[in-house]
Amino acid sequence: MVRSAVRVVLRTRPTSKFAEDCIKMNSDNRSIVLSMPKREGLGVVNHQQESYNFKFDSVQHNVGQEKMFETCGEEMVRNVLDGYNVTLLAYGQTGAGKTYTMTGGKYTQASYSQRGLVPRTISDLFNMIKAKTNTAVTVRISYAEIYNENIYDLLDPSTQPTDLVVHEDAKGGVQVKGLCYRPVASEEDALGLLFEGESNRAIGEHQLNKASSRSHTIFSLSLESRDGVEGQERVLLSKLHLVDLAGSERLSKTKSEGSVAKEAQYINKSLSFLEQVIIALGDKSRDHIPYRSSKLTHMLKDSLGGNCKTIMIANIWGESAQLEETLSTCKFAQRMTRVANDATVNFR
């Protein structure tokens, strides 16, 4: 068994107002120091410490999309083709660059060089599959959104959330019953589904009056790889989940009421359950992992922990007005770096 930890990569969103006095990027490209300014007055958060040292697997400061793909994407594609289940999670406050990292912002308008991890992963995966002459790989795509603990099928908006049920098979494999898993034969097909899902999401946002930052999206590629001679065929199942998480900003800051407060509570809870699950997975003394505490962790059950590789990209927006959220993101990301899990490949 290979022992591998959650890989945590910190990415900064480029800004001309970067708070250099408060955020020091170390030259090792792995660590940063946050100095929190002293503040006085009612209702002001007082920090126990003035400065915080954080160390991650990698810090990507002001880098472009290609570099991000080299840092996170290439390895994921290799891993999923080797039979591992892989989950990549983009975490951070709204505006920190999660969607830009994953899809490339307003993808349809973005220039080619601004493509995010999802389209680059698709492209690389199909190139690698083409090069594998002795293996036949079938790829299926699903694209789900979780909003207020309801699952929506972005590839079939006519499906009601009540018809989508997370199902575990006897071997612990997870599928969402009722969700489309569409076979794709090429990069173009797969990109077509990404666009279709994005546009369904935009329509749904309008109809339900919800902001995209308030939901999680999970773009998944499920692979079935067959090799070997007839009679001795080997079938390898693996999947890659690319997750754009809802904004992690706290409720107190948004000062929200009513339905917005409800959204925020769902988000806070599901991000906190995600953390609890990942931390429990790294604690060998724990025999119960609370996967079923949220739709997100339940959907990712067979792709977090035992049979998987996990990468978290913590996105930060390094302006002084965002320092509290930056600190909170760094603390969350730091907790993730302390987690280890065992990865194995999944033969059928």
Ligand code: ADP
């Ligand atoms: P989030 O998904 O975290 O709410 P977005 O991805 O929507 O944040 O980013 C907010 C804005 O910042 C968008 O206009 C996006 O294009 C821009 N942006 C974010 N990260 C980068 C980056 N690395 N390079 C250039 N622009 C970025």
